[in-house]
Amino acid sequence: MTPQSTLSPSPSSSSTSLPDIAPMDGNGDEDDDAYTSDTSTDSHSPERGLVEEEMEEEEEKRADRERSPRSRKPPPPALSRVLSGNHLAPPPPSSIWRNLSRSPSPLGLIPIHRTFSSLIHKHEVPRKLLHVSIGFVVLHLYRTGHQPVHITPPLTAALIPIASADLLRFYSPSFNQLYIRLLGALMRESEVTGWNGVVWYLVGTITVLSVFPKDVATLSILLLSWCDTAASTFGRAWGRYTPRIRRGKSLAGSLASFVVGAITAAAFWGVIVPGTRSFWDDPVDGKMWAGRLGLQVLGLGDEQVDGGWGLALMSVVTGVIASVSEAMDVFGLDDNVVIPVLSAVGVWGFLKVFG
Secondary structure: OOHHHHHOOOHHHOOOOHHHHOOEOOOOOEOOOOOOOOOOOOOOOHHHHHHHHHHHHHHHHHHHHHHOHHHOOOOOHHHOOEEEOOEEEOOOOHHHHHHOOOOOOOOOOOHHHHHOHHHHHHOOHHHHHHHHHHHHHHHHHHHOOOOHHHHHHHHHHHHHHHHHHHHHHHHOHHHHHHHHHHHHHHOOHHHOOOOOHHHHHHHHHHHHHHHOOHHHHHHHHHHHHHHHHHHHHHHHHHHHHOOEEEOOEEHHHHHHHHHHHHHHHHHHHHHHOOOOOOOOOOOOOOOOOOOEEEOHHHOOOOOEEEHHHHHHHHHHHHHHHHHHHHHOOOOOOOHHHHHHHHHHHHHHHHHHHHO
16 A cells, blocks of 8 residues: 555545645654645635645655665664574674673673673673682692693593584584573673684693693693683773773783782792692603792893792793783684793793793
């Protein structure tokens, strides 16, 4: 039914007064000033016929505009879901990616994020609790004599099914939805169509345990567990008030990472390592930190910094390394790989030169 057929006056409506059939403008608002007439005007007068012709022309133009595809408003892309590779993916605009981990579930890809937007999405409490708890598990394993050579095989065995499940998600939308329903509280929306952070966490942990000395590898995992969490927490709370280092990284987060990294190093090398007894299967080169730093490379002969000053200097250096590792972007790799590997490389290299 077109607007012309409903609004055009019929011969039987000759007694209808002119204000009753006043035309409507393009926005649906009545045009009060378009026509004026006395209610007693005869319907067959020339003025009435002219009015009817103008009304019909206006209605035809409006009907043509409504039928034109150009006048139809497209659905808002920010709230739509697009199909990419047979699975749900967020739409491409950069504004969506920038706000993906900041606003409460803008795409609605993870239902539980909408239900608990502040607890789960904004503050990531379950995810951060898991992150922090891994550090305490690592400390327990270190103090009870579990060697890296005994830990990496079960971690690798766990990585295989976890990575396989992630791979299956990319090809099975139904499995992906089930996966999100069960583990959505521990995920970010960027992981709905990407690799889960747990996969990268395992890759980073296995790498440092396999390559670096025991104390350096353990410390690097602690830095990942606690410094990354501190940077995320303080960065989200106060990052908007400090300069941005790079996309998603603020000075507030980097400072938090530095402070937590320095405290972690001081506690690990000043309390945990000296308070852990030796075990018969300890690696031969399992300890790089000997409680002192040599200054020969600086041309100061046999000068050393040991005791509290040596531990303090080593702790500050570790904090700087942790902060830089957390802020760096290495080929777009996940922080769960970058932080432990770069931290281990930095600490190992510093002790290789000054240890």
